[in-house]
Amino acid sequence: MKNKLPLLTTALLASLILPSSQCASADKGLKDYYQKDFYVGAALNYRQISGRDAKATALIKEQFNTISPENLLKWEAVHPQPDTYNFKPADDYVAFGQQNKMWVIGHTLMWHQQTPKWVFEDATGKPASREMVLKRLEDHISTVVGRYKGKIAGWDVLNEAIDDQQGDLRKTKWLEIIGEDFAAKAFEFAHKADPKAQLYYNDYSLYRPEKRAGVIKLVKSLQARGIKVAAIGMQGHYGLTKPSIEQVEASIVAFAKLGVHVNFTELDIDVLPNPSHRQGADIAETFGADAKYNVYTTGLPDSVQQQLTKRYADLFALFHKHRDVIGRITLWGVTDADSWLNDWPIKGRTSYPLLFDRNFQPKPAFKAVVQAAK
Template sequence: MKAQKFFIYSALAGIGLGFVQKSEVPLKDAFKKDFYVGAALSYRVTSGRDAKTTALVKQQFNTISPENLLKWEAVHPQPDQYNFKPADDYVAFGQANKMFTIGHTLMWHQQTPKWVFEDGAGKPASRELLLKRLEEHINTVVGRYKGKIAGWDVVNEAIDDQQGDLRKTKWLEILGEDFAAKAFEYAHKADPKAELYYNDYSLYRPEKRAGVIKLVKSLQAKGIKVTAIGMQGHYGLTKPTIDQVEASIVAFSKLGVHVNFTELDIDVLPNPSRRQGADIAETFGADPKYNVYTTGLPDSVQQKLTKRYADLFALFHKHRDVIDRITLWGVTDADSWLNDWPIRGRTSYPLLFDRNFQPKPAVQAVLQAAK
């Protein structure tokens, strides 16, 4: 890319998009020869009820993921009931804006209704019944968006946090160790051209990395293609280290798969847990000492956030031969899930754009990494 100055805070003149101060080069254009850059969207955006966020998404990103609306409880809440309107709007938004559209997620132990794992009497479903439900769900959902959704997070967070073993879930308990293989088989059958991913958090940890490698190798041994491993990227200002993240990129690429960073954000707030990850079941009560920047982010912390994003995107750019996509989990700080996890009601600052839809200094640092 030719050397050029990036004027991050140049205001747009006139009306219409005047609330968005845009960078000289949008993120999607700065990295267009390297990988997609995108964001996870809420239904408020894809339904057309948030014009400011929508404008920012169109301006900066070329791939989108759905936060919740394609999770099982949202799209298939009852055995004979599908709720496709939000998902239809999301996919239509992606198509209208020529974006690489992601489906998230087909198999997860969270946000899956209880009825999925029970028979008509409320007792545990048999393997046969659960497989039938899984195949019907995947065939219906993936089939509906065949040729429109380009890639699917088929299996989400199936590896245990601590030891790297298969997580103890209803999927494992009822189906056995081939639960992931079945999900990938059904997804490939429903849309043979779609990219299929395994997605998880804390994959910089050696134990968890080893568990994912074992899982993917077991799928490959069955002739099942995994297009990429999604590293969620819910990181802090200092942990994990860049070397730890890079070690997993290299290790996964040796499997012959690509790598996506699927849920990137940087938590600048004190963490009440000693664990680093994204286990949504782990929550805490309100405590002011974990909500310390209620009136704004101090410049010293803003500088740390800027350097953190710069270092990460420099790493992504270095490995652009195996990285296909970087997706931020949210668009602006205002809509980040970290405002409510692991403690509800916090004022969090984890993304590249602030609550006024303005690029942070981190955006300029990220753009420099593209050069």
């Protein structure tokens, strides 16, 4: 699809590189600028919702109207042992969202990462049977989704189930033990636990044609069973130039043809050199420390700041263009200090991927995002 978005002129770009104090109205947040278009939110950690990070908490309330839990509702966090649930952090997260009248997201019910080994093993440590794993999956989903019925508005039921290269089902324990209907079972259990909750599929690198085709095939198979997928979550873990706007737009259009909405669920822009030749977010792919991949330890050069600003401007112009099918945009973190990209794919880096800096101030990219709403 040909990109019809106007390129930023030099003058416009220069107008966006302003002191932080000039970047936003004191009484308006991103949620207000995009109120008629889609929800705008962030992924939160426990410090922020518990009040230990008061500045971040204030910023969240000011800027966002939807929230996602970065790790609080992943299986290993909420259900670490067969008979043990740790609900306190998740309870606080949901309460925070309710108190602030936010669209609360649950993330995630089924994933090949951060799921305890016991889920897939019997009492002797050998591979569990299909029946045993299905029972554990149903119990987990019934318990977790049921606890927050009517409180969590939408669930990332299944996360990253498509292979990076060919677009086939990823080779995981879920597929190995349950079989190809593992996805259908997870959605069925979630719908049974809360029939009114929106149910989503979530994955990264969905701009790639092979992976896009794999997700389309998966969603069509679920729809053929009568299972409603409310939206496909496109994780926006992007770089300064890749993927192209045309690639991202092609997937928005393709997914909308399935009769589902599109959510951008984990948006951030990595400005640092990447040791991997792949664009994605496979947390298993890590590298050792190397100074040549941590090049902005004392601050982001103005030239890179301008690239970041333009990148966010172009992306949000695209989102605004397709606001009829986009349900929400969720940034994966609140400030640069919170970003997982400080520790992935190399630990200890100084990263700058979000709209707010380490001092909780809006970056020039923030104003670019506000301008895109207009």
